[in-house]
Amino acid sequence: MATIKDVAQRAQVSTASVSRVLSGDARTSAEMRERVLTAARELRFRPNAVARSLRSTGTRTIGLVVSDLLNPFFTELTRAVEDAARAAGYAVIVGNADESPEQQDHYVRILLGRQVDGLIVVPTVETSPLLHEAAASDHNIVLVDRRAVGVDAPIALADGATAIDELVDHLVATGRRRPAILAGPDLAGSSRERLAAFRAAVARCGLDLPESRVIHGDFRAGSGHDALAALLTGDDAPDAVFVANGPMALGALQHLAEAGGRAPRVPEDLALAVFDDMPWFSLLRPTLTAIQQPTAALGERALSMLLARIRGEDVPDERLECRLVLRESTEPRSAR
Incomplete structure (x- = not known):
């Protein structure tokens, strides 16, 4: 039997995008819905109703992708995000991009595939096609420290x-x-x-x-x-x-x-x-x-912004003074 990953590969989208389309999420674009539904028909995909129901409640996990964990700034930022997330009842999965755009996109792809409820990302470079696609597909994303051109997501920066x-x-x-x-x-x-x-x-x-x-x-x-x-x-x-x-x-x-x-x-x-x-x-x-x-405050604010996005709220950019x-x-x- 075809899996949701097979449909995602055929439609050239993330598994999270397939899940959104099949669950009837109105925030998905018409073009994406057509690609996913066509791929599902071609593969004779039958969604697992029980698994879909479990996913609809959320996973209570968020993804955090930082550009270099050896940099003490990002180590402190990660700690602040984890502490704030734990207090809010969420777990954090961390990916270290090591200042590599390819490694950054590798972690973003994995985290979206694991159905995290949202992503906090410190971009390695200003432009990332995968981040652009994820934001355009209405995934919950907050940027920290660095902007990413073409990515429609709020940012917390110093x-x-x-x-x-x-x-x-x-x-x-x-x-x-x-x-x-x-x-x-x-x-x-x-x-x-x-x-x-x-x-x-x-x-x-x-x-x-x-x-x-x-x-x-x-x-x-x-x-x-x-x-x-x-x-x-x-x-x-x-x-x-x-x-x-x-x-x-x-x-x-x-x-x-x-x-x-x-x-x-x-x-x-x-x-x-x-x-x-x-x-x-x-x-x-x-x-x-x-x-x-204000590193710790940046991490705490980024997590707060992401939780607001998960709740469906509009979130403005945040600038904290150095x-x-x-x-x-x-x-x-x-x-x-």
Whole structure:
């Protein structure tokens, strides 16, 4: 006998989409209903009425797909989502995309096939055909931290524009005139927003930010190491560097440690700041200035938004403010 998976494969949709069509869900499109019903007729599919009835009550599970679990930001986010979901009577299935669009879509496909009641996704890149299809098929989806072009789903994200403004004002006040940025991948929405905010703040202060002082990494430590090395060996060496996330900042610090006496001194020669605080940044010497994200609140808010979507409510986007934490790495030279 044909199964629901066979129908989904024939119709080239998810099993969740087949289930919605066969249960008479009015939110499915006419084109999708036609594809699914045609596939079911061709395969002589007979739905299991008992299983369908059980599914209609919901599975009390949600899927969470994050871009890199080795990044402490996403580890804390995952914990917050799980805690909030448990309190609401839901279980969470986690998939680690490892910054791979293919792996991200692999987990989205599996989670939809397991009939989760909704998905919370941190997209690896801005565009994902599978996420677009899932949202267009009226699956309950909430995005976190990064937008996905063409995906009609609400998003919860940290707004760092004000904190970045405050950071640049501080750098200028402490005498820095040649700022640089180790940005994240150009396809990641959060990276583009941070770079745009930094450019705007630098321009507002009347300073230049030439392309020679903008280097893109991949949000991982190795790229932060190599990017800072490239910046410091160029003809236009900076006197202040803003790093777009925590793991890249660790890589940048590793480069400074390896260079030893050949490296610029922080903060006497080079001010260093990072977007996204980590617990051990306050233990370093010098301590590291950071923009602190409301990570736990983001996870809790994303779960709350998803539960509202499951209840059929309209859900607006949510922006939570970040906070600048000034430490020794951006102190004025005279202060040390």
